[in-house]
Amino acid sequence: MDRMPAWADATLVPLISLFLAAVLSAIVIMAIGENPISAFMLMVDGTLMRSSGWGYMLYYATNFMFTGLAVAVAFHARLFNIGGEGQALLGGLGVALVCMYIPWPHWSLAIFGASVGAALFGAAWAYIPAVLQAKRGSHIVITTIMFNFIAAAVLNYVLVNVLRPKGAQEPATGFFPDATALPSFFDMFATEGSRLFRNSPANVTFFLALAACVAVWLLIWHTRLGYQIRAFGERESAAKYAGINPVRITVIAMLISGGLAGMMAVNTTMGEAERLILNATEGAGFIGIAVALMGRSHPFGIFLAALLFGFLYQGGAELALWTNIPRELIVVIQALVILFTGALDNMVRMPLERLFLILRRTS
Amino acid sequence: MSKEPAIELRGISKAFGPVQANKDISISVMPGTIHGIIGENGAGKSTLMSILYGFYKADAGEIFIAGKKTEIPDSQAAIGAGIGMVFQHFKLVQNFTVLENIILGAEDGALLRPSLAKARETLTDLAREYELNVDPDALIEEVGVGMQQRVEILKALYRQADILILDEPTGVLTPAEADQLFRILDRLRNEGKTIILITHKLREIMDITDTVSVMRRGEMTATVKTSETNPEELAELMVGRKVLLRVDKLPAQPGDKVLQVEDLRFIDSAGVERLKGINLDVRAGEILGIAGVAGNGQSELLEILGGYATATGRIRMNGRDLDLTGTESDGQSRRAAGIAHVPEDRQSEGLIMNFSAWENTVFGYHLDPAWQRGLFMDNAAIKAEAAEKMQRFDVRPANPKLAAKNFSGGNQQKIVLAREIERNPELLLVGQPTRGVDIGAIEFIHKQIVALRDAGKAILLVSVELEEILSLADRVVVMFDGQIMGERLAAETNEKELGLMMAGVSGDAA
Structure with a gap:
């Protein structure tokens, strides 16, 4: 007997958590000496009221969808992949190599090639922690965190010593060939009169992210592999009984997870910067954890949560621009959201369950 | 000996959400007797005993111990009232000695030595009195389950329990060990202790108890003198219909x-x-x-x-x-x-408890091509087949969408059986x-x-x-x-x- 209807579990719990996080954030903003309501209006104004705001929000949301899906796939196998950041960094390297060294005739082919490159590099970076977990029992949380640092160092080395064009001062690659430039939303939707999405980074990769959401949904709930991943994640002893190989499932789930995290680089490196720079991920790998938690590891939830965090990211930038509220406040709000939707989940859920119980008994 | 019951429950009720685990339960047990409580899983036996031991608080009802109304808000109060409990799963510290386990929670002060010395003395007395032989210096992890159970009983007696509750005590014992346990219980009864024995085994009830209460779906359906009943009648009271206790089968025809x-x-x-x-x-x-x-x-x-x-x-x-x-x-x-x-x-x-019943009906056989359609699993076909299987194996409720954890133990087992037997x-x-x-x-x-x-x-x-x-x-x-x-x-x-x-x-x- 379920205590709460499924819709309440999926919508009310995260919404209330979010509300509590917002209230605490408002208190923090007041403590800084700013007005939380005008700050919120500013965030809304700079994000939702202008098409360029939308462009930024969707651009960030694209990143978060990939990293959120990455965390979610691993979650279904009860693996906590904290390494999205490092896998995305390596994914950027994959994108750069594919774009720089293969002569692409058209972006539509290049995005396919870049996706494969990004996924392969991201997956390869997740492979080592996966094998260490599956065969040696090294905890994946520890190893993936360490691999984030290694990835940053590797990228630093590669950019400074290998891929940096001769004479350039900056640790970055040169710009990719024009044929690999992805159409931005401005290219796609703006007309003479409207100038929609002008000066904003959202690009065609957004649709790739949507496709990834659908693909993950199909994978998890409609394929043998997804069935095995979920079964393994629910109960390893039962999975063994059913003849599901724990080593194999651990490695496969992490490869998919790493591949998805890596694909984020198609958006940042190919779609926006059009070259590989240092720290192209800007922490999106970590935000994926919050997005997956809040989206309850379901692709649709992740889509919504990614939009929310896209809003917070862009709104936070607006705040930093126009008020004395530092951009880091967004990190505080994100942390609060993680705290409430993840760690304190039961704090919201249990009173709510009791409420529904009372409602049911009285009706 | 007083005519007051050693323990009496009046109108105990307890609900968990919409589930009425105990409904207006009244029993009274005379001192120096063994009272059996029998019932199927989920009949509410454990809930009742948890209330008696202070783990749950009853929604309504009163508890009288030796004729005195007693509140039992926690297990300390239960121990104080002279109630001792021997759980189905022993609560012993594996790498402590028998003696250390017995004083655990009943130490007399910050220093252990005096408590241990006192306990050793008491233990020798108890062992002589009730034939509860244990080696006080053996580590729990090194002694058998029979002795572990005796340690649990000693723990209760050391805390001066007059009322002993045993929850499914023979589940882990050999028949010989069970017989020994029953001899101990008999001895305790003769010394004036009151024993409540919770079990689902009819034979044990018939062998050792003086009176027996039958529980069904949270209610006490009957309390009878053991000498005036028989296993068939008790089974019927438990289930609510006539039950075949023996398996009806023809001689086997073994082949290759x-x-x-x-x-x-x-x-x-x-x-x-x-x-x-x-x-x-x-x-x-x-x-x-x-x-x-x-x-x-x-x-x-x-x-x-x-x-x-x-x-x-x-x-x-x-x-x-x-x-x-x-x-x-x-x-x-x-x-x-x-x-x-x-x-x-x-x-x-x-089973995967969080998976729905239909997902569980292919667990282990999920790679079978019969359940695939192209790249994907043929969920519609699996659901349809699951509904049929659940009908055939009388799984209740026959709702394939319900998660496995929401079925009773028997119905969960039927889901597993249906899956495995239907593979022929x-x-x-x-x-x-x-x-x-x-x-x-x-x-x-x-x-x-x-x-x-x-x-x-x-x-x-x-x-x-x-x-x-x-x-x-x-x-x-x-x-x-x-x-x-x-x-x-x-x-x-x-x-x-x-x-x-x-x-x-x-x-x-x-």
Whole structure:
């Protein structure tokens, strides 16, 4: 007997958590000496009221969808992949190599090639922690965190010593060939009169992210592999009984997870910067954890949560621009959201369950 | 002796959400008697005892101890009121000695030495008084379950309990150990202690209790003098309808050997040899029962046969060798070889509790091409088939969308059985088929197993319930300490003989 209807579990719990996080954030903003309501209006104004705001929000949301899906796939196998950041960094390297060294005739082919490159590099970076977990029992949380640092160092080395064009001062690659430039939303939707999405980074990769959401949904709930991943994640002893190989499932789930995290680089490196720079991920790998938690590891939830965090990211930038509220406040709000939707989940859920119980008994 | 009841409950009610676990329950137990409480799983026995021991607070009702109204808000209060509880799963610290466990929570001060000395003295007295012999300096992890249980009883007596509650005390004991326990209980009764015995075994109620209360669906359906009732009547009171206590079956018609096990050995991760050269075979059309106290290697045997533990030796299925260590030693290849497996622990192995019933009906067979459509699983077909299977196996409620955890133990077991039997396997491995299953479902489950046997299939049955082995199996082997102590035809043996073998006496001597 379920205590709460499924819709309440999926919508009310995260919404209330979010509300509590917002209230605490408002208190923090007041403590800084700013007005939380005008700050919120500013965030809304700079994000939702202008098409360029939308462009930024969707651009960030694209990143978060990939990293959120990455965390979610691993979650279904009860693996906590904290390494999205490092896998995305390596994914950027994959994108750069594919774009720089293969002569692409058209972006539509290049995005396919870049996706494969990004996924392969991201997956390869997740492979080592996966094998260490599956065969040696090294905890994946520890190893993936360490691999984030290694990835940053590797990228630093590669950019400074290998891929940096001769004479350039900056640790970055040169710009990719024009044929690999992805159409931005401005290219796609703006007309003479409207100038929609002008000066904003959202690009065609957004649709790739949507496709990834659908693909993950199909994978998890409609394929043998997804069935095995979920079964393994629910109960390893039962999975063994059913003849599901724990080593194999651990490695496969992490490869998919790493591949998805890596694909984020198609958006940042190919779609926006059009070259590989240092720290192209800007922490999106970590935000994926919050997005997956809040989206309850379901692709649709992740889509919504990614939009929310896209809003917070862009709104936070607006705040930093126009008020004395530092951009880091967004990190505080994100942390609060993680705290409430993840760690304190039961704090919201249990009173709510009791409420529904009372409602049911009285009706 | 006073005429006041030692313990009396009046109108106890307790609800968990919409579930009424206890409904207006009243019992009174006279001092110096043994009172049995019998009922199916989920009838509310454990809830009632938890209220008595201060784990739950009753919604309504009163508790009287020796005629005095007593509030029991927590277990400290229960102990203070002279109530001692022996749980089904012992609450002992494994790496403490017997003595240390006995004083745990009842130390007299910050320093242990005086408490230990006092306890040692008291223990000697208690041991003499009640034949509760234990070695005070032995580590708990090194003594057998029988002694562990005596330590639990001593713990209660050390805290001056006058009322002892025992929850399913014989679940882990050999018949001989159970007999010894009953002798102790008898002795305690004669010394004026009051004992409440919770069990689902009718035989124990008949053997030892003075009065018995029957619980069904949270209600006390009857309280009778044990001498004035019989097992059939009690079973009917428990279930609410007439129940067949014996399994109705014709003599087996054994055919060819389906499963042959030779010199099977298994060493666990701690380096302990759990199976020490097992030899057995199962023929088509017969049920081979493996009797034994839990923890003597039966689980390991099932795991190896089921393909999720590696071993040395030889296992042949219809004459063909099975891989015992390599990549072919997994559950998938075992299923491909015609072995179906109803595991001992349906909650952590046989089912994914958070999966819906329909997803569970293909668990282990999820790779079968019949359930695929192109790249995807044919969820619609699986659901339709699940609904049919659940009808055929009388799973209630017959709703395939419900998560497995929402079914009762008996219905969960029926889901597992339906899945495994419907594959029409050559060999069915069954572990503890009726553990935690209500009497009504036991009857059904036994019938299904016998029907599979009559269809000419081989069945290997592992059960710690000797009654179940004797009534269901055609041939019985007894396992003790990773070895087979002996083999008997079920029709030509009895509990006493098997019980001796379960305690380690070789079959030739028994």
